[in-house]
Amino acid sequence: MKEQSINSRKAIKPRSNTINKVEKSAGKEKAGFPVLIKKIAFSGIFQLLLRIFLGGTFIAASLDKITHPRLFAEVIFNYQILPFPLVNLAAAVMPLLELIAGITIIIGFWTRSSSFILSGLTLIFIAAISFNMIRGLEVNCGCFDVISGSKIGAELLIRDILLLIAGILIILEKKPKLGLDRLLNKTK
C-alpha cells in the first residue's frame, strides 16, 4: 500500500509539470472553463452591461420614492425593522442615494465606490425582505412604486441576489473600463 501511494504521487508529479508547460506555452494564461467565465465577467462590455443593469434598476426604483417621500417613509415603517427616529432619515437619504449612485455607476464615475453603495443597499433589502418573509409578515415591497400593493416574495429576493452578484463583480474589477474613471486616470 505504502509503495503504491508513493508511486502514485510520483506518477502525478510529472503530469502536473506537463500541464504547467502547456500553460506557459499558451502565453502564460491558464486554460479552462472558469478562466473563460472570468475573462467574460471582467471584459469591458460585460462590465458595462452589469453597470447598466444595476444602475438602471436603482434609477428606476428611486424616482417614485423621491417624489413621494412620505409614502416611502410609510413603506419603511411597515417593514417594522427600523426604530421610529430613523424612519424619516432613511426615507430622505435612500432614494437620492439610489438615484445618484445609479447615475455615477452607469457613467463610470467612482465606479467601484458607487457599486459598493448599491451593493450595500441591496444587501440591506435582501436582509429586510428575508427577515419579514421568515417571520411571515406580508409587507408592501415599495420597490419601484411606493403606493402599489405589490408584496414582497421569493422572486424579489432572487432579483436582489442577481443585483448583488452584479454589484460584487463590478467591485472586483480593479480597473474599470468604458467610463469616466478610465478617462480621468488617463489624464492624470
Next chain:
Amino acid sequence: MEERFGKVFIKAMIMTVIIGSAGIVFNLVYGEGVNTFKIFTPPGELLRSDPRTIHSVEEIKTIWGSGKAIFIDSRPYKDYLKSHISGAFPLPYDQLDEFYPRIIRLLDPGYQIITYCDGAECLSSMHVADYLNRQGFPRVNIFFGGWELWDIKNYPSTGGEAF
C-alpha cells in the same frame, strides 16, 4: 491605476455623506418631503388624531346611505378597478394631476366628501383630504377603517371603471 479597497470604501462613505445631506435638505425644502429631524409618526396614530377622521364604520354607512356625501377612493387606480365602495370616485394619490380634472366637475364645494384608502395603516386618504382642502373643499372627512373595514363588513361594493 489600481484602486485599493480601502480607498473605494472611503470614497463610498464620502458619496453617502454628501448625497445623504443633499437628500435631507431636499426633503426639508420639498413640500411633500419628510422632516428628518422629526420622529416618524405611524399612519394609524396620525389618522386617529386627525380632527377630520370619522372612526365609526356605522356612521360612515349611515352617511353613505343618506346619499349626501361623495366618497373618494385614494388607493392606486388598479385597486379601485378591482373593487371599491359603491358610488365612490377614484382620486389615486399617485395620479392626482391626472384624475383631479376628471372628477372636479362631479364635486361641489358644498358637499361633504369622505376619503378612504386601504385601512388604518395608510395615509393616502389623509394626503388626498389635505389636497382637496387646499383646492377649496372645506367639508372633507377621512374614513379611518378604509376599504379593509368596509370589505369586512360586506357593505355594498362595485368594481370596474368610474367614468
